[in-house]
Amino acid sequence: MVIEIPEFIVPFLPWIRGTIGLSLVGLIFIGAMGAVWLERKLSANIQSRMGPCRVGKYGLLQLVADAIKLFTKEDLRPLNADKLLFNNAPIFIMASVFLVLVAIPVGAVFINGTEYPLAVTEMDISVLYIEAMSAISIFGIFMVAYGSNNKYSLLGAFRNFARMVGYEVPLGITVVSVAVMTGSLDIVEISRAQGLIWNIFLQPIGFFVFFVAIMADMGRLPFDQNESEEELIAGWITEYCGMRFGLSYFAEYMHMILGSFLIALLFLGGWNVPAFVANNAVLGLIAPTGFLLVKVVFVIMVIIGLRWAIPRFRIDQVVDLSWKRLFPLALLNLVWAVGLGLYLGA
Amino acid sequence: MEEKLEANEMIIHLGPQHPMQPGPFRLNLRLKGETVVGADIELGFIHKGIEKILENKTYLQGITIVDRVCYLVALVNEECFIGCAEKLLGIEPPARAQYIRVILEELTRIQSHLLGTGEFGEFIGFVSMFMYTIREREDILSLIDMITGARITHSYLKFGGVRDDLPEGFKERAIPILNKVKKAVDDFDQMFHSDRIFRERTVGVGVLTADAAKSLGVSGPVLRATGVPFDIRKNEPYLVYKDLDFKVCTETAGDCFARVQVRLNEIRESIYIIEQCLDQIPDGPLFPEGTPYGRRTPVMRVPAGEVFHRVEDPRGEMGMYMISDGSDKPYRVKIRGPYYPTLQALPPLIIGTTVADVASISGSMDGCTSEADR
Amino acid sequence: MVLKNIKYAIRNITRPPVTRMYPEKPTELSDRFRGLQKLDKSKCIGCGICANTCPNVAIKIVKAPIAPGSEKKRWFPEIDIGHCLFCGLCIDQCPKDALTSGKEYTKGLVKWKHKDLLIGPDKLAREVDLDEGDEK
Numbered sequence: 050m051v052i053e054i055p056e057f058i059v060p061f062l063p064w065i066r067g068t069i070g071l072s073l074v075g076l077i078f079i080g081a082m083g084a085v086w087l088e089r090k091l092s093a094n095i096q097s098r099m100g101p102c103r104v105g106k107y108g109l110l111q112l113v114a115d116a117i118k119l120f121t122k123e124d125l126r127p128l129n130a131d132k133l134l135f136n137n138a139p140i141f142i143m144a145s146v147f148l149v150l151v152a153i154p155v156g157a158v159f160i161n162g163t164e165y166p167l168a169v170t171e172m173d174i175s176v177l178y179i180e181a182m183s184a185i186s187i188f189g190i191f192m193v194a195y196g197s198n199n200k201y202s203l204l205g206a207f208r209n210f211a212r213m214v215g216y217e218v219p220l221g222i223t224v225v226s227v228a229v230m231t232g233s234l235d236i237v238e239i240s241r242a243q244g245l246i247w248n249i250f251l252q253p254i255g256f257f258v259f260f261v262a263i264m265a266d267m268g269r270l271p272f273d274q275n276e277s278e279e280e281l282i283a284g285w286i287t288e289y290c291g292m293r294f295g296l297s298y299f300a301e302y303m304h305m306i307l308g309s310f311l312i313a314l315l316f317l318g319g320w321n322v323p324a325f326v327a328n329n330a331v332l333g334l335i336a337p338t339g340f341l342l343v344k345v346v347f348v349i350m351v352i353i354g355l356r357w358a359i360p361r362f363r364i365d366q367v368v369d370l371s372w373k374r375l376f377p378l379a380l381l382n383l384v385w386a387v388g389l390g391l392y393l394g395a
Numbered sequence: 396m397e398e399k400l401e402a403n404e405m406i407i408h409l410g411p412q413h414p415m416q417p418g419p420f421r422l423n424l425r426l427k428g429e430t431v432v433g434a435d436i437e438l439g440f441i442h443k444g445i446e447k448i449l450e451n452k453t454y455l456q457g458i459t460i461v462d463r464v465c466y467l468v469a470l471v472n473e474e475c476f477i478g479c480a481e482k483l484l485g486i487e488p489p490a491r492a493q494y495i496r497v498i499l500e501e502l503t504r505i506q507s508h509l510l511g512t513g514e515f516g517e518f519i520g521f522v523s524m525f526m527y528t529i530r531e532r533e534d535i536l537s538l539i540d541m542i543t544g545a546r547i548t549h550s551y552l553k554f555g556g557v558r559d560d561l562p563e564g565f566k567e568r569a570i571p572i573l574n575k576v577k578k579a580v581d582d583f584d585q586m587f588h589s590d591r592i593f594r595e596r597t598v599g600v601g602v603l604t605a606d607a608a609k610s611l612g613v614s615g616p617v618l619r620a621t622g623v624p625f626d627i628r629k630n631e632p633y634l635v636y637k638d639l640d641f642k643v644c645t646e647t648a649g650d651c652f653a654r655v656q657v658r659l660n661e662i663r664e665s666i667y668i669i670e671q672c673l674d675q676i677p678d679g680p681l682f683p684e685g686t687p688y689g690r691r692t693p694v695m696r697v698p699a700g701e702v703f704h705r706v707e708d709p710r711g712e713m714g715m716y717m718i719s720d721g722s723d724k725p726y727r728v729k730i731r732g733p734y735y736p737t738l739q740a741l742p743p744l745i746i747g748t749t750v751a752d753v754a755s756i757s758g759s760m761d762g763c764t765s766e767a768d769r
Numbered sequence: 770m771v772l773k774n775i776k777y778a779i780r781n782i783t784r785p786p787v788t789r790m791y792p793e794k795p796t797e798l799s800d801r802f803r804g805l806q807k808l809d810k811s812k813c814i815g816c817g818i819c820a821n822t823c824p825n826v827a828i829k830i831v832k833a834p835i836a837p838g839s840e841k842k843r844w845f846p847e848i849d850i851g852h853c854l855f856c857g858l859c860i861d862q863c864p865k866d867a868l869t870s871g872k873e874y875t876k877g878l879v880k881w882k883h884k885d886l887l888i889g890p891d892k893l894a895r896e897v898d899l900d901e902g903d904e905k
């Protein structure tokens with residue numbers, strides 16, 4: 050369902066969308082820097098030490114210093130590495146992130162009681178599109194790992210495929226069950242239809258399966274076998290130096306931010322606020338977006354905290370977990386969702 | 396490992412520089428996919444030539460050199476060396492000095508096991524475990540620092556006794572710290588027991604049978620985790636261990652989980668030993684009366700002879716075989732380190748497992764490559 | 770399943786960090802910490818036992834005046850800090866207890882050239898400040 054737009058804005062719509070898109074690209078880079086800073090500070094807190102604290106107040110400028118350092122490093126390439134794959138892999142990884150970014154709404158503004166979601170495009174099938182585009186990054190990771198001509202990276206590539214094959218299926222099924230209950234594949238619609246009763250209360254099993262599957266999708270501990278530092282030095286990015294490494298590293302954090310947005314929009318109620326806030330002139334502009342961002346930050350902190358609190362699986366246990374435990378749970382959730390959808394619809 | 400490789404096999408070096416090793420050694424793995432089908436170890440990257448250096452230094456200077464065989468457990472190495480020399484000289488330290496030595500060695504054992512457990516947690520991906528155990532280890536190191544004046548490579552023991560007495564108020568400082576460590580070890584134990592991911596990574600992984608361990612000469616927590624109750628403090632007591640009451644911790648499974656359990660239990664036993672020592676320690680001199688041995692060591696010519704002395708190192712059995720020819724420098728000192736045989740047990744254990752298990756098994760052996768190479 | 774770990778991690782968040790901010794707060798040294806040695810020139814007889822005992826041959830006996838500005842010279846130890854282990858054997862073996870342990874471990878001991886690391890008897894006796902001769 051498309052929102053009605055006033056007449057005078059229509060010729061400028063492409064420009065508005067383009068501006069939002071470009072500013073989102075810039076914002077997501079800053080967001081990734083913020084996520085790395087948050088990870089370093091939170092992990093330091095868990096481990097009784099201080100994270101970055103000398104560069105800027107509370108170490109906020111540490112990431113700027115790191116980015117400057119990465120730009121000034123020499124760009125090495127191993128002698129027998131495949132030039133095409135090695136040089137162009139960050140393009141794939143970044144492309145996947147930006148393509149997903151296009152469809153995710155980062156907030157909404159309420160003007161005169163009508164709601165305008167802040168998204169670059171609104172498609173009827175945006176959830177399906179998001180999931181398809183997020184699977185492109187597998188190619189990027191495989192290109193790096195295979196093209197590096199390094200045995201450690203190769204092991205990382207194999208593990209990556211084994212993991213992704215197993216976890217795309219429960220992820221898809223859970224998303225479909227949410228869409229079935231709502232009756233639409235549009236992410237704006239799903240987020241709006243939750244009202245004040247979030248999907249996490251209606252489909253708790255679905256939330257658990259989705260959370261585990263998306264953590265595996267993002268490659269975060271306990272599922273980061275492809276870059277496990279203890280066994281494989283650095284896994285798939287062993288041979289990268291300088292800004293190539295920086296791009297791949299930041300891409301992982303951008304992926305994490307987008308995954309958190311998905312969790313917040315699909316299960317935690319998106320930007321829904323009570324009616325009296327929505328009708329208020331000033332609060333209607335800031336409150337929904339702010340509420341969504343608070344939820345996203347909370348989800349990011351939980352994901353980061355889990356990384357530093359628990360050990361890592363072995364790759365055969367990961368595949369085991371997905372096919373033997375998550376897949377049946379996801380099917381169970383689908384049946385429950387269909388039943389709930391019929392009951393609520395009737 | 397030099398034979399021809401088949402179609403899907405490759406050789407990978409867990410080489411001298413690797414984030415998961417306790418020290419530099421090269422482990423050549425022959426992999427088929429992710430499964431290990433062959434393994435080979437090469438040592439010698441940190442060989443310092445300690446045994447040769449000891450032939451050119453006097454016995455007193457040798458104490459500072461022997462400190463550095465394994466720098467984490469320096470006091471136990473000194474005990475072994477000084478024990479050999481005291482056997483040849485025919486002197487015995489008085490009771491108070493022996494109790495102080497036991498207190499220090501048990502403190503060393505606690506901090507070494509804490510570090511080993513933390514490193515093991517780090518190798519299976521639980522990086523924060525290392526930080527948790529290091530936090531507790533700092534308190535123990537400050538206790539050792541209070542007595543000896545240094546946190547590592549102390550050079551504190553002397554022939555016939557110890558260099559300095561316990562400082563004032565040591566017991567009041569030590570008891571709260573030991574209680575805190577006991578509580579922390581209980582927390583770690585519970586975390587290991589109830590964590591499902593940890594149990595899946597360690598239970599049934601790297602099982603060493605008692606016969607294989609005995610035939611290779613493995614000792615220490617690795618041997619006790621297979622069910623053999625061999626502890627030099629009970630079998631061949633030295634110092635005042637025969638007057639102290641403690642039990643030998645064993646487990647029967649022989650896998651990585653059992654080894655970690657044995658180490659955590661040994662920390663509790665060590666705390667119990669230290670509490671007993673602090674209660675029972677008698678007053679008295681620090682050096683034997685009527686002999687010239689004191690804090691200022693006299694010019695020592697050790698009578699000619701050969702002797703072998705062994706002590707219970709946190710990693711196993713450490714022994715030194717000393718030959719003296721009557722002069723003031725030893726003729727030959729042969730050091731038998733505890734980690735070298737344990738490392739030989741590693742290649743047969745990892746054949747058939749995956750790369751991830753290699754990290755887990757080699758971490759549970761808790762080694763210090765510096766004493767494998769000397 | 771993994772709840773104990775998560776509980777422990779959350780409990781650790783509430784505890785303060787144990788890091789000590791080094792240059793602002795100096796290290797806490799124990800009482801028996803062995804730093805740079807201190808020489809008592811009135812007790813030293815120049816016997817050379819400390820030089821013989823040192824495991825790393827870091828002590829050399831040199832001729833130096835017995836007080837600043839004096840003509841009379843005696844033999845005193847000069848320690849090469851680049852080779853010293855800070856083991857304390859020289860302090861133990863001195864027959865007249867002329868050497869004791871000080872507490873300096875960075876002040877005046879961090880230099881660019883090796884010849885600046887030879888701490889002479891005047892610095893060991895603390896007649897001259899340790900920082901003297903440092904290029905700023």
